[in-house]
Amino acid sequence: MSETYYKRDDLNRFPEIGKNAPDLAAKFFDWYGAVFQDGALSAREKSLIALAVAHAVQCPYCIDAYSRDALEKGSDADQMTEAVHVAAAIRGGASLVHGMQMRGHVEKLSM
Amino acid sequence: MGRSLQTLGSPLAQPRRQLELLDEHTDASFQERLEVERLWPLNADTVDVLQLNVGRVCNQTCRHCHVDAGPDRREQMSHEVFEDCLDALERIPSIATVDITGGAPEMNPSFRWFVERCRSLGRHVMDRCNLTIIETKTHADLPEFLAGHQVEVVASLPHYRPLATDAQRGDGVFDKSLAALKKLNAVGYADDPALRLSLVTNPAGAFLPGDQAALEKEWKRELLRRYGIRFNSLFTITNMPIARFLDWLHDSDNLSDYMARLLGAFNPGAVSGVMCRSMLSVGYDGRLYDCDFNQMLELELSEGMPRHIRDLDADSVKQRAVRVHQHCFGCTAGLGSSCGGATV
Ligand code: SF4
Ligand code: SF4
Numbered sequence: 001m002s003e004t005y006y007k008r009d010d011l012n013r014f015p016e017i018g019k020n021a022p023d024l025a026a027k028f029f030d031w032y033g034a035v036f037q038d039g040a041l042s043a044r045e046k047s048l049i050a051l052a053v054a055h056a057v058q059c060p061y062c063i064d065a066y067s068r069d070a071l072e073k074g075s076d077a078d079q080m081t082e083a084v085h086v087a088a089a090i091r092g093g094a095s096l097v098h099g100m101q102m103r104g105h106v107e108k109l110s111m
Numbered sequence: 112m113g114r115s116l117q118t119l120g121s122p123l124a125q126p127r128r129q130l131e132l133l134d135e136h137t138d139a140s141f142q143e144r145l146e147v148e149r150l151w152p153l154n155a156d157t158v159d160v161l162q163l164n165v166g167r168v169c170n171q172t173c174r175h176c177h178v179d180a181g182p183d184r185r186e187q188m189s190h191e192v193f194e195d196c197l198d199a200l201e202r203i204p205s206i207a208t209v210d211i212t213g214g215a216p217e218m219n220p221s222f223r224w225f226v227e228r229c230r231s232l233g234r235h236v237m238d239r240c241n242l243t244i245i246e247t248k249t250h251a252d253l254p255e256f257l258a259g260h261q262v263e264v265v266a267s268l269p270h271y272r273p274l275a276t277d278a279q280r281g282d283g284v285f286d287k288s289l290a291a292l293k294k295l296n297a298v299g300y301a302d303d304p305a306l307r308l309s310l311v312t313n314p315a316g317a318f319l320p321g322d323q324a325a326l327e328k329e330w331k332r333e334l335l336r337r338y339g340i341r342f343n344s345l346f347t348i349t350n351m352p353i354a355r356f357l358d359w360l361h362d363s364d365n366l367s368d369y370m371a372r373l374l375g376a377f378n379p380g381a382v383s384g385v386m387c388r389s390m391l392s393v394g395y396d397g398r399l400y401d402c403d404f405n406q407m408l409e410l411e412l413s414e415g416m417p418r419h420i421r422d423l424d425a426d427s428v429k430q431r432a433v434r435v436h437q438h439c440f441g442c443t444a445g446l447g448s449s450c451g452g453a454t455v
Contacts, residue, residue, distance in 0.1 A: 038325060076275045078274050
């Protein structure tokens with residue numbers, strides 16, 4: 001029973017996505033590479049943002065890749081855990097703040 | 112306090128077993144990879160640096176140590192071998208730098224005498240210092256001694272925050288390291304241009320080091336802001352799959368992935384800067400190697416080369432073919448790695 005929908009090796013094979021629609025893949029990979037360069041934000045800060053977003057979108061490939069990348073960029077486990085809390089807080093807060101919509105509906109409907 | 116692989120009687124205390132294990136877990140041969148890139152043979156073209164590993168004795172037992180050093184080791188360079196090294200330096204004036212490593216090199220009883228002699232021969236001297244040695248009673252005056260002889264200090268600090276440092280080097284090492292760095296600053300290190308202080312960071316785990324220039328900028332800012340500490344440069348060094356780091360990789364089931372990572376990050380542009388091309392390494396018993404890593408794997412200089420520092424002459428070891436094995440992928444991954452940090 002080792003077959004799963006997510007296969008670890010698919011991450012290494014990601015470039016094969018360019019076998020079809022190669023122009024689009026090339027544009028994506030170029031842009032992706034440029035996004036993570038040192039800029040107004042350092043590459044380390046961008047890597048931490050990527051790690052947090054990876055948790056928000058719950059992508060196991062990105063979590064794998066950016067756990068390693070964040071370490072390689074010089075972050076440590078405390079900093080990475082705080083980044084994941086930021087993602088979790090935004091996710092939790094995003095749910096909770098929609099409670100205001102619920103309250104609006106309830107207030108309108110209730111006597 | 113942890114114990115060395117040797118004391119534990121681990122099979123990986125044997126260099127031959129380490130080389131076998133590396134072969135078993137690496138999908139390519141370093142030599143073949145260089146052949147494909149038309150970079151074989153790998154030749155040394157000069158000897159600018161003589162690196163002495165003066166013993167396996169250390170006050171620490173770091174988990175990643177490629178020397179398998181520790182307080183339980185006994186091997187030390189004898190006074191006689193130090194004298195052989197000085198004779199070699201007198202014979203070969205082109206060796207500009209003497210790089211002293213260990214273990215904790217300062218624990219060798221001949222260390223200070225040897226530093227003084229090297230300086231009187233006009234050589235630049237580097238001490239690869241683990242910092243915590245400065246916090247021991249017997250070596251408390253080390254900063255003054257090193258400053259007095261203008262010794263360049265190359266000090267290990269995995270991170271400017273405590274977590275990774277203590278995980279790799281032992282509980283409490285971070286605080287002691289900061290205390291030692293402040294003492295080095297206090298005697299002029301990093302402020303006086305003649306007193307260079309470099310920091311070495313290597314990853315606390317099975318991953319590669321980050322970009323040296325970017326990290327240096329951040330480290331300078333953070334060490335100054337948090338602790339008032341100054342230093343000149345940061346060297347990022349890749350962990351070599353040798354001795355205790357190899358043992359940890361194997362035990363934690365990271366070895367194949369780590370070797371694949373080194374292979375995947377192979378950078379042909381890093382080959383010309385590998386340190387064996389410009390240095391020679393001397394073991395505690397006076398034997399000669401291309402680098403400290405080959406020394407730990409007991410890969411002595413190639414056929415026809417002198418075996419011992421007393422037989423070293425100016426020309427024989429230039430243009431020598433370097434002996435390589437799969438651990439060399441650690442020197443050519445990403446931006447390269449050497450005792451002076453990234454190489455490209
Ligand atoms: S890494 Fe350095 S300080 Fe740590 S045990 Fe080895 S020789 Fe000693
Ligand atoms: S491990 Fe030693 S011999 Fe191999 S490339 Fe690095 S410096 Fe050269």
